[in-house]
Amino acid sequence: DSGVTQTPKHLITATGQRVTLRCSPRSGDLSVYWYQQSLDQGLQFLIQYYNGEERAKGNILERFSAQQFPDLHSELNLSSLELGDSALYFCASSATSTRGHGYTFGSGTRLTVV
Amino acid sequence: GENVEQHPSTLSVQEGDSAVIKCTYSDSASNYFPWYKQELGKRPQLIIDIRSNVGEKKDQRIAVTLNKTAKHFSLHITETQPEDSAVYFCAARPNYGGSQGNLIFGKGTKLSVKP
Numbered sequence: 221d222s223g224v225t226q227t228p229k230h231l232i233t234a235t236g237q238r239v240t241l242r243c244s245p246r247s248g249d250l251s252v253y254w255y256q257q258s259l260d261q262g263l264q265f266l267i268q269y270y271n272g273e274e275r276a277k278g279n280i281l282e283r284f285s286a287q288q289f290p291d292l293h294s295e296l297n298l299s300s301l302e303l304g305d306s307a308l309y310f311c312a313s314s315a316t317s318t319r320g321h322g323y324t325f326g327s328g329t330r331l332t333v334v
Numbered sequence: 335g336e337n338v339e340q341h342p343s344t345l346s347v348q349e350g351d352s353a354v355i356k357c358t359y360s361d362s363a364s365n366y367f368p369w370y371k372q373e374l375g376k377r378p379q380l381i382i383d384i385r386s387n388v389g390e391k392k393d394q395r396i397a398v399t400l401n402k403t404a405k406h407f408s409l410h411i412t413e414t415q416p417e418d419s420a421v422y423f424c425a426a427r428p429n430y431g432g433s434q435g436n437l438i439f440g441k442g443t444k445l446s447v448k449p
Contacts, residue, residue: 222377253436262441263378263423276436310377322368322425323437325377 340440
């Protein structure tokens with residue numbers, strides 16, 4: 221167990237629907253990052269939150285949004301889903317040390333849009 | 335923004351041989367370079383990292399080298415074993431984000447170690 225918890229593990233939904241993916245970072249980590257990994261693709265950065273505020277934005281579609289709550293858990297909302305949104309969505313968190321650390325990833329949510 | 339290129343996309347080696355994966359980055363201000371291993375269906379896991387003030391770092395059979403002038407870094411795995419088979423990702427963190435900045439990943443290298 222990495223300490224980063226993602227739910228649900230699997231999600232199957234129809235095109236046009238909306239889903240919410242949830243992530244709880246490791247205890248004490250203030251930063252949460254969301255990544256999308258499509259089949260045989262790399263890790264595409266979507267968005268980062270730090271202590272409740274949006275910190276950086278990557279290639280996130282307008283149909284997608286995210287937020288980080290006071291208890292530091294984060295949710296990624298995907299709406300008007302398309303077949304191409306099917307992917308593995310990872311959340312990661314990082315330590316707050318000023319020396320910096322790599323991420324710790326959660327186990328991911330596999331989204332299938334049918 | 336930062337761009338990370340990774341080569342090769344696939345690599346097949348015989349057990350016991352060495353494997354080398356190379357990455358280049360575009361932002362000279364990037365200061366942190368981790369490597370992740372992702373086994374099939376699992377989450378990426380950090381295996382080694384290097385900061386911009388260090389040229390080389392080693393951890394048992396794994397080593398990473400960094401050439402800041404050329405803006406490239408490499409992962410070296412010696413005495414490969416079948417359990418090393420996985421997809422390996424390099425990443426760079428641009429300096430503008432500080433220690434909490436987001437990582438930009440390469441597209442990955444699928445390493446296969448044949449027994």
